Amino acid sequence: MSHSVVYSATVTNRPPAIEVTGLCKxxxxxxxxxxxxxxxxxxxxxxxxxAFGLIGPNGAGKTTFIKSILGIVQPTAGTVRVLGGSPEDPxxxxxxxxxxxxxxxxxxxxxxxxxxxxxxxxxxxxxxxxHLKLLxxxxxxxxxxxxxxxxxxxxxxxxxLATALLGAPALxxxxxxxxxIDPMGRVEVRRILQEEVQRGTTLxxxxxxxxxxxxxxxxxxxxxxxxxxxxxRLEELARGAARWQARFAPGADAGALEAAGLQRAETEGLFxxxxxxxxxxxxxxxxxxxxxxxxxxxxxxxxxxxxxLVGTVGVAA
Amino acid sequence: MKPVxxxxxxxxxxxxxxxxxxxxxxxxxxxxxxxxLSLRIEVIxxxxxxxxxxxxxxxxxxxxxxxxxRPVFKAAAFIVFYGGIVFGIVACSDFAPGLLSPGRIExxxxxxxxxxxxxxxxxxxxxxxxxxxxxxxxxxxxxxxxVKTGYWTLGPLIAGVLxxxxxxxxxxxxxxxxxxxxxxxxxxxxxxLFLVGGIIAGxxxxxxxxxxxxLGRNAFEAVTLLLPRLSALAMAAADLAASTPxxxxxxxxxxxxxxxxxxxxxxxxxxRFEGKDY
Numbered sequence: 001m002s003h004s005v006v007y008s009a010t011v012t013n014r015p016p017a018i019e020v021t022g023l024c025k026x027x028x029x030x031x032x033x034x035x036x037x038x039x040x041x042x043x044x045x046x047x048x049x050x051a052f053g054l055i056g057p058n059g060a061g062k063t064t065f066i067k068s069i070l071g072i073v074q075p076t077a078g079t080v081r082v083l084g085g086s087p088e089d090p091x092x093x094x095x096x097x098x099x100x101x102x103x104x105x106x107x108x109x110x111x112x113x114x115x116x117x118x119x120x121x122x123x124x125x126x127x128x129x130x131h132l133k134l135l136x137x138x139x140x141x142x143x144x145x146x147x148x149x150x151x152x153x154x155x156x157x158x159x160x161l162a163t164a165l166l167g168a169p170a171l172x173x174x175x176x177x178x179x180x181i182d183p184m185g186r187v188e189v190r191r192i193l194q195e196e197v198q199r200g201t202t203l204x205x206x207x208x209x210x211x212x213x214x215x216x217x218x219x220x221x222x223x224x225x226x227x228x229x230x231x232x233r234l235e236e237l238a239r240g241a242a243r244w245q246a247r248f249a250p251g252a253d254a255g256a257l258e259a260a261g262l263q264r265a266e267t268e269g270l271f272x273x274x275x276x277x278x279x280x281x282x283x284x285x286x287x288x289x290x291x292x293x294x295x296x297x298x299x300x301x302x303x304x305x306x307x308x309l310v311g312t313v314g315v316a317a
Numbered sequence: 318m319k320p321v322x323x324x325x326x327x328x329x330x331x332x333x334x335x336x337x338x339x340x341x342x343x344x345x346x347x348x349x350x351x352x353x354l355s356l357r358i359e360v361i362x363x364x365x366x367x368x369x370x371x372x373x374x375x376x377x378x379x380x381x382x383x384x385x386x387r388p389v390f391k392a393a394a395f396i397v398f399y400g401g402i403v404f405g406i407v408a409c410s411d412f413a414p415g416l417l418s419p420g421r422i423e424x425x426x427x428x429x430x431x432x433x434x435x436x437x438x439x440x441x442x443x444x445x446x447x448x449x450x451x452x453x454x455x456x457x458x459x460x461x462x463x464v465k466t467g468y469w470t471l472g473p474l475i476a477g478v479l480x481x482x483x484x485x486x487x488x489x490x491x492x493x494x495x496x497x498x499x500x501x502x503x504x505x506x507x508x509x510l511f512l513v514g515g516i517i518a519g520x521x522x523x524x525x526x527x528x529x530x531x532l533g534r535n536a537f538e539a540v541t542l543l544l545p546r547l548s549a550l551a552m553a554a555a556d557l558a559a560s561t562p563x564x565x566x567x568x569x570x571x572x573x574x575x576x577x578x579x580x581x582x583x584x585x586x587x588x589r590f591e592g593k594d595y
Contacts, residue, residue, distance in 0.1 A: 027594070072426045073594040090429035098427040104420030108334035117330065121323045121428045163424075173427075 015084060017171050017202035018046035018069055023078035025064050025226075038064040040226035041078070046219070051193070051203040053217035053234075055210060055305065057313055060223040062206050063101060066175055069204075070098060083171055094123055097169035101176050101206075103160040107149030111135055111159050114148060115166065124167050131166075138162045139188055153180030161189060165196070172196060173204045178212055190216055210305040220305065224313045237308050243301040244273045244281060252293035260287035272301065320430045324438020325445060328412055332446050338408055342450065349457040358465045365466070382468040387559040393458055394476035394558035398483065398551040401451060405484045406491070406508035409443045411501035413492050418499060422595045432591050440485075440492055440583065447484050451477035476558035479550055482572060486545040486579035487511050493586030496593065517541060519548025545575040 023042040026035035038061045046052045054062050067073035069080055071087035085092040105114060115134065116126040135144045138158040143151065148159065157180050164172060177193070178186045186209075193216050197203050207213050213220060214234065221231040230237060246262065248269050258264055261284055262271040271288075275281035285295065332338050357369040365385040368375040377385065416422065416439055425435055455477035463469045487508045494507040517524060521541040528534035549565050550572075556563040565571055 067423065067595070070423075070427045072423050074592070090431065093427060094429035096427065098424065100420055100423040100427075102420040103424055104418055106331060106334070109330070113330070117323075117327055118428070121320065121327070121425075121430060123319075123429055 015048060016045045016081075017048040017050070017083055018044065018052075018204065019079075019081040020044045020065075020069065021079045023065070023068060023080060024076045025061070025068060025073060026076045037226055039068065039075070039078075042223070042226070042228050044221055044228050044231065046202060046204060048202050049197070049200055050219050051197045051217040052205065053213035053220040054204065054206045054223060055208075055213055055220060055309055056223035057309075061226040062223055063175065065223065066173060066204075066206055070096065070173065094167070095170040097164035097166065097172045099157075099160045099164040099172075099174045099177055101179070103156065103163075105148045105151075105156055105159060107147065109148055110146065111140055111144050111148060111151075111162075114159065115163060118163050119166055122167055131162075134162045134165060135159075137165075137192060139185065154182055154185055157181050158185070158189075161192070165192075168199075169201065171202045171204065175206045176208065177205070178207065178209060186212065210309060214305045220308075222309060222312045230308070230312045234305070237305075244275060245297075245299050245301050246271050246273055246285070246288065246295060247297035248288070249294040249296050253291050256291035257288055257293055260284070260291055262288055269296075320434040321438045321441060324430070324435055325442035328416070328439055328442025329445060331412065331415070332442070335408070338446075341404060341408065342453070345450070345454045345457070349454070349461060352458070353461045356461075356465065358462075360466050360468075363467075382466045383470070383560060386462060386466065386468060387561065389462070390458075390470070390473050390476075390558040390560075391555045393455070393473055394480075394555040395551060397451060397455055397473075397477050398480040398554050401447070401454075401477075401480050402484045402487055402512055402547075403509075405443075405447055406487065406505050406512065409446070409488065410491060410505035410508065412443055413439050413495035414499045414501045414504060417495055417595070419595075426595060433587050436492060436496070436583070436587055436590055440488065443488055443492075444481065444485055447488075448478070448481050451481050470560055472558040472560045476554035479554035479557070479572075482575055483515070483545070483547045483550050486547070486575045486582070487515070489579040489582035489586070493582050493589070496586045496589040511544070512547060514541070514544045515547030517548075518544035519546040519550070519552070521546075543578070545578040546571060547575075550575060 021043055023039050023044075024037070025039040026037050028035040042061075042065060054065065056062050064073055068075050069082055069087055071080075071093070080087055083092050083095055087093065109117075112128065112131055112135070115131040116128070119126045119131070132141065132144060135141050138161050140155060140158050140162065143155060148156065151159065157177065161174070161177055164174065172193075174193075178189050181189060190212065193203055193205070197216075203216070205213060205217055218234055219232065220234050220237055221228050222237075223229070245265065248257070248271065250269060252269060254264055257271055262273055264270075265272055273281060273284045275284055285298075289295065355371045358365065359367045360382055363382055364379050365377065365382050366379055368377055413436075416425065416435065426432070452474065455473040459470065459473045490511045491504040491508040494504045498504075518541040521538065524541075525534050525538055528537050553563045553565050553568050553571065
């Protein structure tokens, strides 16, 4: 969360990296009249240079949304603009780095051969030294000459990330990038992603690891039942209602404090104050202090991303 | 064109890592080596005087070399044609389904490529593989017999190229099948089915007599009319390999028919692939 402020400062007054309006996707199966709606009118704008997280329960339509913005899935309705153009345009796709959820890698190839092939397909000149440096960056330098078939799940994921980073893309779309990576590896991946965002890359992250999203992203959208149910800066979402926690020194008159409008919490001496602004908060504190209670601690009651997701999806359902 | 070549190179690299394709190439090399080392041919004044295989004399009458080699080249042409297509069906059945498999197709479609590049590149890669194998086998055979007899002909090579044309039509069906179902088994089955259909189509006039006149015969003739006449192409390839005049009326027309069929199958595949979600 501490990084979010830094990122958001770079976001202002830039054209969006991703702009989606009224996006609908219905999958039809053979011999069935009715299709199943994966996306039901998604409106979403991802500012350029931001680190954007997409979260939601299973089946919410996250992967379909990602595939739609890459042109892998063709929308039933709505418009998609990525980096100012159509995702169908190869010139636009050349500026995107993508890591799919389950990247299938050719087991009999070496990592360097795979990177060289993808570089060629991306229209880049294969540069063995640069590829080696990239593999070093994702922690695969020692395994560069080994066949991918012998890689662990985490190593494959790292190679997938290196592939997405090829050619310094303007937009990184990562679907579960830390899946299968050990905790130390996650820290490294997070560091790489943060470096990329600081470099000016727009990051679009879909991860079921909410702590990961919370640490890397500054903006989050919650997708549920094919719709964006909440979207905004992480602090705004996490803030929830304007609620504060006040702890008073032992001996405070709980009854008097309750009479002054404070709500008693589970712990002794701890009270909650609902205040939508500094004036209301200070007025409530003045009333509390007037009862003789001594304030020892005051903090904003925030919710973590998990609580925000559960609360939002619960409401949406 | 560059992305198509890139995908073709991707397919060829994938093929190079397949053990059974390498085994096939080793097999061809071994057969050629055995023929080269075990066969001894004595030619006097352009006539085949004596032939020894593994040291044993093969009883033959003295004939001109080109006449004596006709059955050999004819048999080789049939082996290359049908054997090559059957091996191609089995060995290449999973290239397209593999490329379209989950986790790989999403990655490829997110690269700066047009969708048709993927199919065209896969087709080109597989056909390069088929042509390479055919030229290696048929060329090797031509070289061995050329060196041993002094009789040089392009017949077996041309026959090999015709086998590749036949395989192109069959592989077009397999590639199109892969855009509907990502199954190597079903792609191979579709290829096998069209190979059999193509063999039947080559004998359609002779076979139609076995059907009673009326709906059955008309239906048979209508269905086989649409199929590439692969057996007729095989016979033409054998005739060319043996440097004898082709028995068919027009090789050009036959090739056009096979080409149109293959192109039609590919167009259906491209159309399907363009509109498909992965």
